[in-house]
Amino acid sequence: MQSIVGPNSNFYWIARLAKMPIPLSIRSNKLLSTAYSDLSSKGRISESTGLLLMDEAPLSGLTALASMVKKSKHSDEVFFNENLHVNTTNICVLACRFCAFRKGPRHKDAYELSIEEYLHRIEPFAEHIDEVHSVGGLHPTWTVEHYADLYRQCKQRFPHIHIKSLTAIEIKHIAERSNLSVGDVIETLKESGLDSIPGGGAEILVDSVRDRICRGKESSQEYLDIHRAAHKLHIPTNCTMLFGTVESSSDRIKHLSLLRELQDETGGFQCFVPYPFLRDKTRLPEAQLASSNEILRVISVSRLMLDNIPHIKAYRMNIGDSVAQMALSAGADDIDGTVGHEEIMHSAGSQTRLDSRQDDICRLIEDAGYTPVKRNSTYSQFERIASLATERTVLPIIEA
Numbered sequence: 284m285q286s287i288v289g290p291n292s293n294f295y296w297i298a299r300l301a302k303m304p305i306p307l308s309i310r311s312n313k314l315l316s317t318a319y320s321d322l323s324s325k326g327r328i329s330e331s332t333g334l335l336l337m338d339e340a341p342l343s344g345l346t347a348l349a350s351m352v353k354k355s356k357h358s359d360e361v362f363f364n365e366n367l368h369v370n371t372t373n374i375c376v377l378a379c380r381f382c383a384f385r386k387g388p389r390h391k392d393a394y395e396l397s398i399e400e401y402l403h404r405i406e407p408f409a410e411h412i413d414e415v416h417s418v419g420g421l422h423p424t425w426t427v428e429h430y431a432d433l434y435r436q437c438k439q440r441f442p443h444i445h446i447k448s449l450t451a452i453e454i455k456h457i458a459e460r461s462n463l464s465v466g467d468v469i470e471t472l473k474e475s476g477l478d479s480i481p482g483g484g485a486e487i488l489v490d491s492v493r494d495r496i497c498r499g500k501e502s503s504q505e506y507l508d509i510h511r512a513a514h515k516l517h518i519p520t521n522c523t524m525l526f527g528t529v530e531s532s533s534d535r536i537k538h539l540s541l542l543r544e545l546q547d548e549t550g551g552f553q554c555f556v557p558y559p560f561l562r563d564k565t566r567l568p569e570a571q572l573a574s575s576n577e578i579l580r581v582i583s584v585s586r587l588m589l590d591n592i593p594h595i596k597a598y599r600m601n602i603g604d605s606v607a608q609m610a611l612s613a614g615a616d617d618i619d620g621t622v623g624h625e626e627i628m629h630s631a632g633s634q635t636r637l638d639s640r641q642d643d644i645c646r647l648i649e650d651a652g653y654t655p656v657k658r659n660s661t662y663s664q665f666e667r668i669a670s671l672a673t674e675r676t677v678l679p680i681i682e683a
């Protein structure tokens with residue numbers, strides 16, 4: 284794969300944004316015009332503008348502005364990779380209120396994969412994928428040695444596969460179980476084969492919200508400190524936001540602002556992945572939930588606030604293929620890849636299909652009007668790929 288993406292420094296995208304034609308939906312709205320003017324001159328909007336956009340901006344203009352910023356950074360390209368999700372265990376010593384995945388150790392559906400079982404899961408996909416994404420519950424007895432052994436054996440068996448693994452709370456838990464600092468755990472695991480860290484577990488980085496939805500999890504500051512520690516050790520990470528539980532608009536903006544601040548300091552976040560809480564009858568009955576419009580609004584505002592995080596993902600495992608496709612015109616430039624197997628969102632009710640092949644992802648991107656670009660896990664190698672489809676369905680025109 285070759286790099287095909289041009290320079291993406293602030294200077295280039297701001298300059299490109301300033302030269303783009305401005306759609307009427309933005310020009311005719313004072314709030315959106317001000318946001319455009321701030322972005323195309325300084326490259327940044329304030330928290331107060333972000334809050335107004337979240338609460339008051341008309342959706343069509345908001346998505347148009349987010350789409351302009353996306354295009355100024357990535358033109359018509361949309362990125363995906365060929366990956367596999369393997370969850371290590373669903374046993375967890377915590378019980379976050381939104382979580383449908385965790386099980387107590389004695390639950391009939393509780394499981395923990397042995398290292399051989401883990402490798403066995405990867406085997407049938409190994410030829411096609413270049414990344415395994417692995418997170419799990421907080422296992423009561425596994426220490427850093429277990430994970431180091433897992434990654435070492437995985438690298439020995441599949442040297443070409445990038446290991447993206449462990450949420451911030453898992454790292455904190457492993458550090459406590461192993462009597463080590465967070466930095467020492469990350470360093471040990473890096474030496475054993477850990478390549479990057481996903482963003483899961485950020486939820487909302489406001490402690491009063493965390494107290495209500497995931498008491499006992501790491502604090503907002505700890506989440507940021509763990510990612511900072513990874514960035515210092517040159518481990519790239521992603522960051523996430525779970526919305527539609529009990530947070531306010533200003534909590535969402537505070538969350539985005541904290542991520543933006545850390546990114547100013549370290550530059551270590553690769554991608555931001557926002558996703559809504561999926562409803563069921565038992566968990567968090569007071570959750571406000573998020574409609575498709577709200578999902579697009581949050582993705583758009585994320586693109587506008589997070590001027591320094593290069594990629595915004597449409598997480599189709601959670602929001603489904605249809606909304607993910609619309610999100611590509613609301614500021615998202617990345618869509619999760621082949622995935623193959625997924626438990627966390629599917630335990631919570633996701634209906635997104637898991638048997639998508641590369642060609643399906645390419646068609647999804649092309650049908651939305653964009654160019655599919657296969658990427659590696661660190662966004663350093665790219666390959667434009669066209670879907671195999673040569674014909675599109677053309678609807679008949681009925682003469683009046």
Ligand code: SF4
Binds near residue numbers: 375376421500
């Ligand atoms: S979200 Fe993670 S830490 Fe919380 S209960 Fe679920 S598996 Fe455990």
